[in-house]
């Protein structure tokens with residue numbers, strides 16, 4: 001046990017009240033089984049589970065695709081603007097309780113428009129909840145629209161067209177879903193268009209895919225952040241580049257464990273990333289499916305790797321340094337962390 005904490009409970013308490021930002025959260029991945037049942041009932045939709053325990057028992061994954069199959073099925077209960085509001089409000093309440101002061105949230109519009117749900121229904125419910133969290137909790141947020149990489153670039157282009165009336169509420173675009181076989185290069189043109197529209201750019205890379213996909217995300221898409229990025233560590237020159245550029249990695253420890261990206265939390269690369277000078281952050285990815293919100297992610301990885309107080313403070317500071325916030329807002333949040341840690 002690091003000298004800074006007498007017990008794991010002391011470390012968990014320090015984490016709990018540490019001001020932090022969450023930068024990698026799929027809102028559809030925060031759909032708790034209880035809300036899934038409630039929405040299925042409300043909308044008259046059949047789901048292939050009899051009980052909440054059945055749902056949780058189904059959340060045993062061998063890889064990313066295992067998870068994605070059940071994730072796309074789960075989001076089928078989301079039908080109305082109120083459903084998207086309730087989903088987002090529930091996440092924001094949990095995040096607020098975890099000391100999250102700023103949240104950058106992914107959504108997957110193609111997972112909904114393909115089912116006949118209008119884009120306006122999806123974004124209307126999400127943004128209404130974001131506005132309420134700003135008013136109720138003083139929690140700021142950014143919204144990042146992801147393209148599903150197993151679909152074509154033409155479909156991503158059509159989604160960007162559909163988003164045009166909402167660009168005042170969308171801060172960036174991302175790239176998610178099945179990574180291997182769908183390299184960043186496939187989306188070069190649509191990312192260039194998004195950049196021309198003034199959007200920030202992120203992409204999942206190096207979760208299951210090779211370091212070359214991280215290179216492509218940087219060189220061909222020009223991303224501002226890398227989501228996951230674990231496999232960057234296989235490429236020494238890439239690590240040096242990411243460190244030199246202070247490129248933020250949005251790392252998701254419980255996700256990595258549940259999707260078998262790591263065999264055991266004690267083998268998680270987060271400490272190696274910090275030791276290499278990388279701007280690594282801790283995030284929950286799909287908390288309902290992976291067993292915990294952001295504080296559970298900090299606690300699990302901190303216990304497994306015996307992270308010190310300074311390392312935890314660095315992770316929280318990195319979350320604001322990597323956020324799409326202006327310099328004044330970053331400075332205010334960093335000062336709050338320093339005051340807490342003093």
Ligand SMILES: Nc1ncnc2[nH]cnc12
Pocket residue numbers: 026029064071176177178204207255285286
């Ligand atoms: N961890 C993840 N990787 C890729 N796509 C996702 N969509 C939701 N969660 C994801």
Ligand SMILES: [Zn+2]
Pocket residue numbers: 024026176204227285
């Ligand atoms: Zn993700």
